[in-house]
Amino acid sequence: MTVHSFQEKFDEKIDREDTIEPRDWMPDDYRKTLIRQISQHAHSEIVGMLPEGNWITRAPSLRRKAVLLAKVQDEGGHGLYLYSAAETLGITRDEMLEQLHSGKAKYSSIFNYPTTTWADMGAIGWLVDGAAIMNQVPLCRTSYGPYARAMVRVCKEESFHQRQGFEIMLTLSNGTEEQKKMAQDALNRWWWPSIMMFGPPDAESPNSESSMRWRIKRFSNDELRQKFVDVTVEQTRILGLEIPDKDLKWNEERGHYDYGQIDWDEFWNVVKGNGPCNKERLETRKKAWEEGAWVREAALAHAGKRAERKAKSEAA
Ligand code: FAQ
Numbered sequence: 416m417t418v419h420s421f422q423e424k425f426d427e428k429i430d431r432e433d434t435i436e437p438r439d440w441m442p443d444d445y446r447k448t449l450i451r452q453i454s455q456h457a458h459s460e461i462v463g464m465l466p467e468g469n470w471i472t473r474a475p476s477l478r479r480k481a482v483l484l485a486k487v488q489d490e491g492g493h494g495l496y497l498y499s500a501a502e503t504l505g506i507t508r509d510e511m512l513e514q515l516h517s518g519k520a521k522y523s524s525i526f527n528y529p530t531t532t533w534a535d536m537g538a539i540g541w542l543v544d545g546a547a548i549m550n551q552v553p554l555c556r557t558s559y560g561p562y563a564r565a566m567v568r569v570c571k572e573e574s575f576h577q578r579q580g581f582e583i584m585l586t587l588s589n590g591t592e593e594q595k596k597m598a599q600d601a602l603n604r605w606w607w608p609s610i611m612m613f614g615p616p617d618a619e620s621p622n623s624e625s626s627m628r629w630r631i632k633r634f635s636n637d638e639l640r641q642k643f644v645d646v647t648v649e650q651t652r653i654l655g656l657e658i659p660d661k662d663l664k665w666n667e668e669r670g671h672y673d674y675g676q677i678d679w680d681e682f683w684n685v686v687k688g689n690g691p692c693n694k695e696r697l698e699t700r701k702k703a704w705e706e707g708a709w710v711r712e713a714a715l716a717h718a719g720k721r722a723e724r725k726a727k728s729e730a731a
Pocket of ligand 1: 463490524525539611614621686
């Protein structure tokens with residue numbers, strides 16, 4: 416078979432909505448794009464454990480602590496499914512982590528903002544997990560099989576996370592005046608960074624065209640952002656809070672909410688490493704990697720011993 420016919424077969428599969436599997440032929444750029452997106456997604460889950468991890472010891476009740484602990488563990492699990500999915504494309508986990516630690520790989524801009532009050536746990540669950548679900552539900556139908564299957568499980572857990580975040584916000588909004596203020600303050604700080612999570616506007620998104628053609632992405636950055644704004648406005652009403660955007664209003668003609676200008680300079684500044692917590696996040700990850708070396712070594716030694724024992728018992 417020529418490269419041309421491999422390409423034709425690949426294109427036909429994409430058009431038929433078949434999944435592409437690890438042993439199938441795929442164009443180099445498709446493989447590269449997937450490695451980039453899946454590894455960045457994995458890094459986001461792992462770095463995303465840090466802002467919430469910051470509040471585990473300070474959760475206001477045992478119930479809240481148990482729920483937050485479980486949520487942060489879930490995010491770690493999501494990172495692991497995603498690293499495994501990326502490994503099927505021919506990159507090792509060590510290589511991906513090296514790219515994260517050296518600052519070469521990106522992770523979601525949102526995790527470079529500080530979590531200063533308990534209400535931030537509500538805002539992250541409600542808005543950040545809410546935005547993540549909006550982006551990830553279509554990824555359950557993404558063209559690369561291992562990524563799509565990982566996303567099915569991730570989305571189930573993310574919907575629980577979103578609801579627990581909303582419930583924290585609802586409790587605070589119905590609480591004392593001070594608690595309601597805390598909820599509003601969290602919404603004020605997390606709103607704009609949350610809608611930036613969907614990535615640059617379509618006209619400035621270099622990867623979108625090919626990713627849409629390959630059915631890696633099913634909706635554009637702006638389409639998903641709009642869907643998120645539309646559903647979140649309604650949820651904010653239930654909370655009795657106000658979205659910090661004076662230009663937000665229903666547009667009858669479009670059948671969507673119009674929203675104000677996003678500060679893209681702030682977004683790119685954070686993506687380039689200059690956000691409020693970029694340095695701290697990366698240093699914490701690197702320290703965890705270095706200090707966890709003995710765990711990895713012990714696990715490898717244990718696996719080696721087990722394999723040795725198994726080989727001996729099979730030979731006997
Ligand atoms: N932050 O051409 P596009 C979560 C970069 S998971 C940083 O539009 P693309 C769960 C982009 O990489 C959150 N960088 O790129 C959780 C590209 O740079 P590159 C993560 C960003 O890939 C909740 C450049 O800008 N979710 O939250 C961002 O077609 C709570 C140009 O952009 C995923 O990763 C950004 N926000 O579209 C965990 C979902 N946006 O790589 C803990 C999967 C863009 O060329 C607690 N990823 N960039 O150097 C995707 O769907 C896509 O990759 C997009 C970006 C939509 C994020």
